[in-house]
Amino acid sequence: MHQPAPPASADQEAERVRLPARAAQEQAIFTLDPQGQVSSWNPAAERLTGYRADEIIGKHFSVFYTAEDVVAARPQRSLEEAIKTGSYAGEGRRVRRDRSQFWAQVLITPLLGPDGTLRGFAKVSRDITEEKRGEDLFHALLEAAPDAMVIVNESGVITLVNAQTERLFGYDRGELIGQPVEVLIPEDLRAGHVGHRTKFAQEPRTRAMGENLQLTARRRDGTEFSAEISLSPIPTERGLLVASSIRDVTARRRMEKLSTFGQLAASIGHELRNPLGVIDSSLFILRKNMGSAEIANKHFDRIGSQLKLANEIVTKLLDMIRDRPPVRGRVTISDLVASAAASLEWPPGVTLVESGLEGLPPVIGDQAQLRQVLVNLLENAIHASSPKGEVRVIGSVEGPNVLLAIEDTGPGVDAAVLHHLFEPLVTTKAKGIGLGLALVRRILENHGGSIAYQPGKNGGARFSARLVALSGS
Numbered sequence: 001m002h003q004p005a006p007p008a009s010a011d012q013e014a015e016r017v018r019l020p021a022r023a024a025q026e027q028a029i030f031t032l033d034p035q036g037q038v039s040s041w042n043p044a045a046e047r048l049t050g051y052r053a054d055e056i057i058g059k060h061f062s063v064f065y066t067a068e069d070v071v072a073a074r075p076q077r078s079l080e081e082a083i084k085t086g087s088y089a090g091e092g093r094r095v096r097r098d099r100s101q102f103w104a105q106v107l108i109t110p111l112l113g114p115d116g117t118l119r120g121f122a123k124v125s126r127d128i129t130e131e132k133r134g135e136d137l138f139h140a141l142l143e144a145a146p147d148a149m150v151i152v153n154e155s156g157v158i159t160l161v162n163a164q165t166e167r168l169f170g171y172d173r174g175e176l177i178g179q180p181v182e183v184l185i186p187e188d189l190r191a192g193h194v195g196h197r198t199k200f201a202q203e204p205r206t207r208a209m210g211e212n213l214q215l216t217a218r219r220r221d222g223t224e225f226s227a228e229i230s231l232s233p234i235p236t237e238r239g240l241l242v243a244s245s246i247r248d249v250t251a252r253r254r255m256e257k258l259s260t261f262g263q264l265a266a267s268i269g270h271e272l273r274n275p276l277g278v279i280d281s282s283l284f285i286l287r288k289n290m291g292s293a294e295i296a297n298k299h300f301d302r303i304g305s306q307l308k309l310a311n312e313i314v315t316k317l318l319d320m321i322r323d324r325p326p327v328r329g330r331v332t333i334s335d336l337v338a339s340a341a342a343s344l345e346w347p348p349g350v351t352l353v354e355s356g357l358e359g360l361p362p363v364i365g366d367q368a369q370l371r372q373v374l375v376n377l378l379e380n381a382i383h384a385s386s387p388k389g390e391v392r393v394i395g396s397v398e399g400p401n402v403l404l405a406i407e408d409t410g411p412g413v414d415a416a417v418l419h420h421l422f423e424p425l426v427t428t429k430a431k432g433i434g435l436g437l438a439l440v441r442r443i444l445e446n447h448g449g450s451i452a453y454q455p456g457k458n459g460g461a462r463f464s465a466r467l468v469a470l471s472g473s
Contacts, residue, residue: 007356016049028194031123034119036062037058038059040057041056041057043147055097061075078106083110083118088106090108104125106125107125139160147165148168149164149245151241153242158177169218186224189364195399196325200242213386215229218473229246278302324334326447328363328366331362331363341374347382350387351390357395365467366443374406391408393406412459412461413455
């Protein structure tokens with residue numbers, strides 16, 4: 001049988017005085033002697049547990065624990081941890097005088113004398129039953145969600161995931177909790193994501209992540225998939241949490257692509273008829289006039305130009321169909337622009353002006369695919385600026401991204417096509433099949449970047465490509 005504890009020491013009384021007055025009114029605060037016997041008791045402790053001071057002082061604090069916890073020696077271990085680490089904080093079920101149970105959040109702090117000897121413990125206990133019920137309901141709803149749900153704190157550390165996350169990404173939840181959320185993102189895109197996450201924390205609002213972009217997520221085995229991600233801020237007492245809803249949209253994107261290909265097939269068939277028709281008529285005329293070198297040369301030239309056009313149409317169609325994932329590596333912007341510009345025919349009077357390219361950090365990307373982006377954008381700018389004018393290529397840095405703007409001195413883009421500018425089969429040219437800008441957008445989005453249009457400062461069109469800078473460059 002436990003002996004009554006001696007009266008609280010002056011040090012213990014002073015420790016209680018230092019406790020905030022409001023906490024003393026709202027939270028159960030009491031002290032224990034070094035053996036764990038209750039030595040003082042406040043009114044909030046009586047309201048919480050049902051014990052009066054004369055009923056509980058002198059009894060061991062294990063009376064507040066369930067039988068299972070007592071058998072597992074959890075009361076004693078909590079005191080040992082408080083001594084070892086300076087405090088013990090935890091949550092668990094506790095028992096009232098009438099044997100009913102509640103969920104408690106507790107903090108135990110050792111009380112030391114001037115010579116460092118243990119005088120006892122101060123314990124603060126708070127009823128969090130209602131909060132726990134809310135958390136349980138939240139967890140149940142989280143588990144029932146059809147999408148992968150990932151909760152992160154303000155530092156981007158994963159604090160909670162659901163079962164669908166485990167199935168989608170191939171991780172056990174224990175492997176994810178405590179990890180930075182970037183573990184679910186392709187390695188070469190992680191540095192850029194930290195900047196995006198920081199920006200979201202500054203202006204939190206419910207929205208789709210990477211609005212108007214095609215996003216990519218990474219599984220545990222390193223494979224990647226097309227993802228649709230929605231972000232929702234959750235303000236809490238512990239700071240801002242962010243809930244991410246993640247859905248694998250690979251199959252949907254494939255169906256969308258098939259639908260687009262159907263439209264492309266019809267358009268390509270129509271477009272190919274024109275050069276093939278010219279070639280057919282030229283061959284007919286050649287057969288009738290084989291004796292005339294002048295006529296023959298004229299129609300040979302027509303056949304050559306139309307074959308080139310047909311080849312361009314087929315090439316762009318194949319590029320759209322293949323949709324190869326980028327082979328990412330280090331790409332230097334100045335070299336990329338020089339290579340793309342050198343591959344094009346520049347009409348007399350159209351000049352290339354470069355600005356801000358030297359000193360730009362390298363970007364992450366597929367050299368061949370990004371060159372294709374530049375070729376398309378430069379080619380459009382050349383056609384718009386002809387017969388005389390400038391094509392300007394302007395580089396700049398914006399956070400973790402490199403911006404590359406291509407401006408021309410042409411008439412700009414017709415307002416009628418602005419909302420569909422980057423969709424397949426939409427063209428800004430008098431003659432064109434509308435695949436170039438659609439291909440540009442897809443390549444950039446596959447790189448974690450984007451493409452945008454705005455009128456140029458001096459008229460004409462300005463297309464801005466956003467790319468992810470190489471981390472540590």
